[in-house]
Amino acid sequence: GDSVTQMEGPVTLSEEAFLTINCTYTATGYPSLFWYVQYPGEGLQLLLKATKADDKGSNKGFEATYRKETTSFHLEKGSVQVSDSAVYFCALSHNAGNNRKLIWGLGTSLAVNP
Amino acid sequence: SAVISQKPSRDICQRGTSLTIQCQVDSQVTMMFWYRQQPGQSLTLIATANQGSEATYESGFVIDKFPISRPNLTFSTLTVSNMSPEDSSIYLCSVIRDIGGGYTFGSGTRLTVV
Numbered sequence: 390g391d392s393v394t395q396m397e398g399p400v401t402l403s404e405e406a407f408l409t410i411n412c413t414y415t416a417t418g419y420p421s422l423f424w425y426v427q428y429p430g431e432g433l434q435l436l437l438k439a440t441k442a443d444d445k446g447s448n449k450g451f452e453a454t455y456r457k458e459t460t461s462f463h464l465e466k467g468s469v470q471v472s473d474s475a476v477y478f479c480a481l482s483h484n485a486g487n488n489r490k491l492i493w494g495l496g497t498s499l500a501v502n503p
Numbered sequence: 504s505a506v507i508s509q510k511p512s513r514d515i516c517q518r519g520t521s522l523t524i525q526c527q528v529d530s531q532v533t534m535m536f537w538y539r540q541q542p543g544q545s546l547t548l549i550a551t552a553n554q555g556s557e558a559t560y561e562s563g564f565v566i567d568k569f570p571i572s573r574p575n576l577t578f579s580t581l582t583v584s585n586m587s588p589e590d591s592s593i594y595l596c597s598v599i600r601d602i603g604g605g606y607t608f609g610s611g612t613r614l615t616v617v
Contacts, residue, residue, distance in 0.1 A: 423605065433546075433595065433608040478545060482606075490536060491597075491606060495545045 391416040395479045395494035402469055402501050410464040410497045412453075412479035420481040422446075422455050422462040423491070428475045436464075436477070469501045509596055509609030516586055516616050523582045524612045526596035531576035536597040536606070537569070546595070552579045586616045 396411040414422065424436040424446070437446030442457035451466045462479060479494040506529040516522050526535065534553055538546040549569055550558040558571040572580045583590055596609045 421605075432610040435605050435607070438605050490548050490551060491546075493545045 391420070391481060391483075391492045393479050393481055393492050393494040395477075395497055398476075398496070398498035400497060400499045402499070404471055404501055404503050405468045406501075408464070408466040408469045408473070408499070410477055410479075410499070412462045412464065412494060414460050414462065414479075414481050414492075416460075416481055416483075416492075418483060419457075420483050422453070423480045423482070424451070424453055424462070424464050425478040425480060426475045427478065427496075433478070469499075471501045471503050474499055474501045507596060507598065507607055507609040509612060511612055512610060513613040514615070516614065518587055518616055520586055521582055521584045522586065522614060523580050524594055524596070526579050526581075526609050528577045528598055532598040533576070534599055535573065535579045537571065537579075537581045538595045538597060540593040540595060540611070542592070549581070549594075583614065586614075588616045590614065591616045 392415045394413050421440045423438045425433050426436045427433050436451055437448040437453055439446040439455035442455055445452055445454045451464060453462050453464045455462055476496045476498045478496045480491045482491045508527045510525055514522055534551055536551055537549040539549055540546045548561050549564045550560045550571055552558045552571045552573040554573045554576050568584055570582045591614055593611045593613050595611045597606045599606055
């Protein structure tokens with residue numbers, strides 16, 4: 390079945406460091422790929438998404454490119470801030486059918502120190 | 504994009520009792536999803552609720568324990584029945600945000616069973 394694997398945390402960085410959180414997936418067909426973020430004490434928010442191969446999703450300085458050949462959707466940010474400290478979830482879903490549920494990675498906790 | 508109002512935001516319940524969680528969406532949606540997020544873990548899909556039909560439960564979840572109602576296209580409830588401390592978790596509802604994916608989440612219900 391479909392699955393999402395993301396790098397284990399916690400990840401601890403200094404402010405202005407470069408961030409990469411790896412995400413790979415296994416799925417049939419051409420799923421949509423997502424990154425969600427959960428800030429401390431808050432609900433889940435969609436950070437970015439990509440719906441087809443080679444698409445790049447971007448938001449708030451974060452980027453991720455849908456790589457079909459490597460079945461990856463790695464999250465990157467060039468210069469992290471303390472306010473980026475959160476848990477990041479990679480997920481996929483299929484765009485059609487009666488069961489368009491999200492398949493989730495386990496989440497990666499990011500702590501950014503000043 | 505849809506806005507979801509979920510309540511209660513938190514509750515502390517006695518063992519053996521039941522709690523009903525409500526989700527109200529500000530627009531009509533076909534599919535609603537109910538998730539559980541246990542402390543420090545990723546999200547687990549409990550069931551998919553379609554209006555006019557019985558909910559579809561994921562492996563490990565049964566209707567007797569988690570009955571769901573979906574009386575119309577803007578509202579759903581999840582009941583956690585005969586609670587035990589193992590049911591302590593955050594429960595979230597979610598709807599598909601737009602064509603091509605992207606899901607909006609309610610703010611969650613933090614349940615503690617004592």
